[in-house]
Amino acid sequence: MTHKIVIIPAFNEEKNLPNVLLELKKYDPSLHIVVVDDGSSDRTAHVARKLQVNVLELPFNLGIGGAVQTGLKYAHKNGFDVAIQVDADGQHIPSEIDKLLEGFRDGSDVVIGSRFIEDSEYRSSMMRNIGIKIIALVNSLILGKKITDNTSGFRAFNRRAISFLSKNYPIDYPEPETIIILGRSGFQLKEVPVKMRQRMSGESSIGAIASIYFMIKVLLAIFIDIFKQYEEVSNYE
Amino acid sequence: MNDRIQLIAILVSLIIAGTIFQLIRKKKLLEQYSLLWFFSAIVLLIFSVWRDLLDRMAGAMGIYYAPSALLVIVIFCGFLLFLNFSLVISKLTNQSKDLAQEIALLQNKLEKLENQSFQAKDDGTI
Numbered sequence: 001m002t003h004k005i006v007i008i009p010a011f012n013e014e015k016n017l018p019n020v021l022l023e024l025k026k027y028d029p030s031l032h033i034v035v036v037d038d039g040s041s042d043r044t045a046h047v048a049r050k051l052q053v054n055v056l057e058l059p060f061n062l063g064i065g066g067a068v069q070t071g072l073k074y075a076h077k078n079g080f081d082v083a084i085q086v087d088a089d090g091q092h093i094p095s096e097i098d099k100l101l102e103g104f105r106d107g108s109d110v111v112i113g114s115r116f117i118e119d120s121e122y123r124s125s126m127m128r129n130i131g132i133k134i135i136a137l138v139n140s141l142i143l144g145k146k147i148t149d150n151t152s153g154f155r156a157f158n159r160r161a162i163s164f165l166s167k168n169y170p171i172d173y174p175e176p177e178t179i180i181i182l183g184r185s186g187f188q189l190k191e192v193p194v195k196m197r198q199r200m201s202g203e204s205s206i207g208a209i210a211s212i213y214f215m216i217k218v219l220l221a222i223f224i225d226i227f228k229q230y231e232e233v234s235n236y237e
Numbered sequence: 238m239n240d241r242i243q244l245i246a247i248l249v250s251l252i253i254a255g256t257i258f259q260l261i262r263k264k265k266l267l268e269q270y271s272l273l274w275f276f277s278a279i280v281l282l283i284f285s286v287w288r289d290l291l292d293r294m295a296g297a298m299g300i301y302y303a304p305s306a307l308l309v310i311v312i313f314c315g316f317l318l319f320l321n322f323s324l325v326i327s328k329l330t331n332q333s334k335d336l337a338q339e340i341a342l343l344q345n346k347l348e349k350l351e352n353q354s355f356q357a358k359d360d361g362t363i
Contacts (some may be wrong), residue, residue, distance in 0.1 A: 036341070055348075056341040061332055070338040077342065171334070 002081040004101075006031055007071030009064055009153075010088035011038040013045045020090050022053045029149070034074055035088070038067040044088075064153075065174035069166065072157070076166040084156045092154040096194040100156040109161045109187040109233070112147070112179070113154035113194035131215035135176055138222060143183040147150035147191060150176040154194060160236045161187055164237035173218045180225045242304045246285035254278035272319050277314035284310060 006024060010017055017035070024033060027106060035048040035201055038074075040059035056070050068085055075083040086092045096113060103111030127201045132151060140146045153175060157165065161182060170177035257274045260266035268275070284307055285289050295306035 054345060056345050058337050058341045060337060066334050066338065070341050073338055074342055074345070089303055 003079065004031065004082045004084065005071075005075045005078075005080040006033045006084045006086055006097075007068060007075065008033065008035045008088050009038055009042065009067035009071065009084050010035050010044050010048070011061065011064075011067070012040045012042045012044060013088040014040070014042045014044050016090045017044060017047050018051060020086070020088055021048070021053060023090075024094045025051075026095065029182070032080070032173060034071055036067040036071045038062055038064070039193065040047050047217060062172075064173060065169055065171040069169035070175060072162050072169070073166045077237050080162065082156055083162050085153060087153045091196050091198070093195055093197065096154070096196075096222060097156075099192050099194055100154070102194045103156070103190045104158060106190070107188060108190035109158050110182055110189045111151050111156045111190065112143045112149060113196070114149035114152055114191040115194070115196050116148040117191060117193035126150060127209075127213040131211045133220075134215060135218055138219060139179055139183075142222070144187070145183070145189065147179055149191065150179055154196065160233065163236045164231070164233070170221070170225075173214075173221055176218050177221055177225060180222050181228075184225070185230040223228050243285060245286060246304070246307060247282070250278060250281035250285050254282055270325065272322070275320060279316060281307075281311065316348055 008017075008020065013020075021033065021035075024031060033053040034056060035044070035053055035055045037045040037048065037058060039058050045057045046053050054074075056074060058067065058070060062070070071085070072083060080196070082101065082104070083098055086094070086097075092113070100111045100113055117135075135150050136146075136148055139150050164182070164185065165178065168181060170181060178190060184229075239261070254275070257266065257271060257278055261268065261271050261275075284294075288303070291306055292303045294310075295303040298306055298309065300306045320362070
């Protein structure tokens with residue numbers, strides 16, 4: 001019996017959150033869910049409490065990385081075996097969690113849900129697609145392993161990865177950077193194809209014009225990551 | 238011309254050194270952050286007073302106009318200070334992030350405990 005927890009980082013998502021939570025509960029009523037309210041100015045925390053899930057309310061905005069890490073710290077302290085990261089905007093389909101969990105069967109530490117392994121309905125701007133491809137290429141070269149969806153926020157971590165990330169989590173561009181950091185520390189990463197929806201409402205954190213800027217910053221951060229020293233996977237049980 | 242800039246340099250370094258000394262004395266500036274400031278001020282003062290040293294240094298650096306060497310040294314000191322600030326800010330950012338996360342976790346724990354004791358009272362078990 002594995003204890004699973006779903007971590008939902010949420011910043012001003014009072015509109016999308018109820019649907020996401022109801023969907024998750026429908027998928028598995030026994031699921032332990034924790035919403036990390038990243039210093040929202042709307043009623044995100046209130047909405048989450050109403051739907052009777054655990055709420056971790058950050059006193060001010062830390063950004064997605066700091067929010068996810070809060071959830072991972074919670075998961076670590078409470079001894080969960082698997083943590084699944086799900087976005088609060090409704091992009092991720094709860095029933096696809098099964099596919100993530102399947103991915104652990106071969107002893108992987110981290111399973112990433114990818115939009116790009118199979119042709120999904122996901123469409124994005126051209127600039128953004130080019131950026132995603134370049135980051136994928138760089139990450140794959142560094143890790144010697146193909147990772148297609150480095151910006152996916154639909155991921156699952158095992159106990160070792162939870163323990164590691166609750167101590168080391170990059171703040172700025174958490175998705176692509178965690179992949180590098182985990183890979184270079186010796187964690188086994190795996191991608192599985194998943195379906196994703198277009199977001200229901202609200203704006204993505206990365207606009208079309210900002211894509212190039214984002215890409216350059218991510219590549220710089222990854223470049224620096226190569227030279228950082230990391231703790232080894234063997235330090236974590 | 239040379240004399241005037243030396244006078245100004247001495248005056249400014251004295252004011253800087255004095256201000257820093259005052260701030261430390263009044264405990265407005267923490268010692269751990271003031272060392273580099275103090276060091277910079279003293280270096281400036283030494284160079285502005287001991288003109289010969291500046292001339293020699295300028296010669297060694299291949300600078301013909303000695304006060305320019307002073308400027309180079311000032312910029313170097315400023316650079317060290319900025320770097321020091323970045324280090325301090327990075328550390329503080331990390332600490333405030335950890336604190337915010339810890340607050341969120343503790344608040345959650347508190348909520349759970351409050352709910353528990355509330356239910357316990359309802360059951361009449363306490």
